[in-house]
Amino acid sequence: MESRILLAWVLVCSLLRPSATQNPLPEGVLNCCEGDVLFLLDSSGSVSSYEHSRMLTFLSELLLPFSLEEDQVRVGLLQVGTQPRLEFGFETHNTQSGLQGALRNTKPLRGDTNTEEALRMAKDWVLRPGAAGGARAELPRVLVWLTDGVKPGDVIGPMAELREEGVAVLVVSTGHSNYQVLRQVVSPPVEDHLYFVDIDDMSIITDDLRDAIIEIIRAERLQIQDVSTNSATLQWRPVLSGLTGYYVVRYGPLPTGGAGGGGVGGTGTSPSTSGSQYQRLARPADSSTAKLTGLKPDTTYIATLTPESNEQVLNTLSVTFSTKPEVLSPAVVTVSESGLTSVRVSWGPLQPESVRSYHIEYSALPSGELHTVTVGRGQNSTLLKNLQPDTTYLVTVSAQHSSGKERAMSVKVCTREVMPALADLQLTTVGSDSVQVDWKGGVAGLRGYWLTWEGQEGQRGSLSSQRSSLYLPPNSLSTRLTHLPPSTRVCVSPVYQTARGEGLCCTAQFHSDALVYGYRS
Numbered sequence: 001m002e003s004r005i006l007l008a009w010v011l012v013c014s015l016l017r018p019s020a021t022q023n024p025l026p027e028g029v030l031n032c033c034e035g036d037v038l039f040l041l042d043s044s045g046s047v048s049s050y051e052h053s054r055m056l057t058f059l060s061e062l063l064l065p066f067s068l069e070e071d072q073v074r075v076g077l078l079q080v081g082t083q084p085r086l087e088f089g090f091e092t093h094n095t096q097s098g099l100q101g102a103l104r105n106t107k108p109l110r111g112d113t114n115t116e117e118a119l120r121m122a123k124d125w126v127l128r129p130g131a132a133g134g135a136r137a138e139l140p141r142v143l144v145w146l147t148d149g150v151k152p153g154d155v156i157g158p159m160a161e162l163r164e165e166g167v168a169v170l171v172v173s174t175g176h177s178n179y180q181v182l183r184q185v186v187s188p189p190v191e192d193h194l195y196f197v198d199i200d201d202m203s204i205i206t207d208d209l210r211d212a213i214i215e216i217i218r219a220e221r222l223q224i225q226d227v228s229t230n231s232a233t234l235q236w237r238p239v240l241s242g243l244t245g246y247y248v249v250r251y252g253p254l255p256t257g258g259a260g261g262g263g264v265g266g267t268g269t270s271p272s273t274s275g276s277q278y279q280r281l282a283r284p285a286d287s288s289t290a291k292l293t294g295l296k297p298d299t300t301y302i303a304t305l306t307p308e309s310n311e312q313v314l315n316t317l318s319v320t321f322s323t324k325p326e327v328l329s330p331a332v333v334t335v336s337e338s339g340l341t342s343v344r345v346s347w348g349p350l351q352p353e354s355v356r357s358y359h360i361e362y363s364a365l366p367s368g369e370l371h372t373v374t375v376g377r378g379q380n381s382t383l384l385k386n387l388q389p390d391t392t393y394l395v396t397v398s399a400q401h402s403s404g405k406e407r408a409m410s411v412k413v414c415t416r417e418v419m420p421a422l423a424d425l426q427l428t429t430v431g432s433d434s435v436q437v438d439w440k441g442g443v444a445g446l447r448g449y450w451l452t453w454e455g456q457e458g459q460r461g462s463l464s465s466q467r468s469s470l471y472l473p474p475n476s477l478s479t480r481l482t483h484l485p486p487s488t489r490v491c492v493s494p495v496y497q498t499a500r501g502e503g504l505c506c507t508a509q510f511h512s513d514a515l516v517y518g519y520r521s
Helices: 002-016 047-065 096-102 115-126 155-164 181-186 199-217
Strands: 035-042 073-080 085-088 143-147 167-173 192-195 222-225 232-236 248-254 279-284 291-292 300-308 319-323 330-338 343-348 357-366 370-374 382-384 392-401 406-414 424-430 435-439 448-457 464-472 478-481 487-495 504-508
Touching: 002 319, 035 047, 035 115, 035 199, 047 096, 047 143, 047 199, 073 096, 085 222, 115 155, 143 199, 155 167, 155 181, 167 181, 167 199, 181 192, 181 464, 192 199, 222 319, 232 248, 232 300, 232 319, 248 291, 279 291, 330 392, 343 392, 343 406, 357 382, 370 382, 424 487, 424 504, 435 487, 448 478
Parallel strands: 035 073, 035 143, 143 167, 167 192
Antiparallel strands: 073 085, 222 232, 232 291, 248 279, 248 300, 300 319, 330 343, 343 382, 357 370, 357 392, 392 406, 424 435, 435 478, 448 464, 448 487, 487 504
16 A cells, blocks of 8 residues: 555656756757846836746746857846845856846845836946946947836936947836836837736747847857858857867858848858758867858858757857859959050959960050960069050950950050150350250150259348249240349250150359350259
8 A cells, every 4th residue: 555655656746847848948049149138127016926926937938048158148137126236247147057046036125116226227337338247348238127117217318328328228018007108218119129018928028029139139150251252261259169069060052032141140040051052061169260162153152050069059050141253364454664665564363273374465556566475374464575665555465264264355555755865955144144045956756845944042141042944845946044043053854745855954153244154064
């Protein structure tokens, strides 16, 4: 008889023991986010013990999936009563077991609903970046207010100040009053950040509120860098650092109409990347990058990262990106080192892996003889020689690609014109302040002459400099300059189509009792 009773007791205990498979963790939240979330919990006298317990149970289920780490999500709880109290700050709990235990042991404060004082504490201390135990700088900050909606107090102004400082405000009300007040305090969009729900039905908003928080504190933990036409680098934070395990990277073309993280590193349940068109890589636990190769130009890809570890469950991250369009060389042709009989032609980009050789064809316009130069695939410039001065050439650079494609680009180049220097310059003084200027010139292509003269006048210690210039037509070979200072330097330069040629300079000296011929300076 006693054995039957004992067996029945064992069976009853077995049936009452909670199953380890109950309440599985929601997918797509672990390792998703980075930010500080402060919960403002109304525990004043208007909230019964039962309602307070239900709110804490709601918070427990809401926060259970999040990873609590210094570089991930941190949670604080500030209770509202006559004297608001910070039950635990952001630096208190970095494990779910510690957080869940703290929530179970939280007792109501009772008293008045002093929400204004609680908001002052949140603004000046808990949510202030840089404050001792406060929020982290440059990371999202979220305030979630759980209230029964009874006598919320003067909260519109303090809530507005929090929003102006970058804090996202969400509200859950278990009552159905003061809608206009609560509507004004939440951050837009109101439909995603303001919830009215009966105390016994709070679980129906758990997923929606969690998604709203995730949308604010979602971290770009998976990023694409160094994207080219055929490769990219996948970068992530090493969440397995210090753990045993490895990362599995899968990538392939994004199916038409697919979605995989919004193109900037979304998290959550990823589109399937298990087909034969997807490539798979494995990386050790301490790695943080993977090179994605063999990609096609101008194609949208999806890449997923799955941390595999027996010590911690982490969800798969995904990101979408597009490779750059294919750019066949030559895409640009430039000219440099232009001389009388030569010019350097350069092209790019250099693509030795896909180009067999480059061919350069050039001829004088409009109908000069065609010349050809061939260079290797590793060369991106060549010097064209034996050209005619002051001549325009049409140069075409073409590339023979290994794929059979050919691309060509043309450019006009001009050689420099011949610009003979001035042959001779003589100055003859006329009177005490004038000079006759004579020179030899008249070569072909001459556009004129540029004269400049400069001298100083005045008493010693207060001399001032005077400089003048004059343009003369090509048929002029002399001119007279008047009203010059006692010592004047005169320069004459020939002017051609593209530039000035080399000139000559002489200095004229004037004396009151004699004439002195100018000399070559």
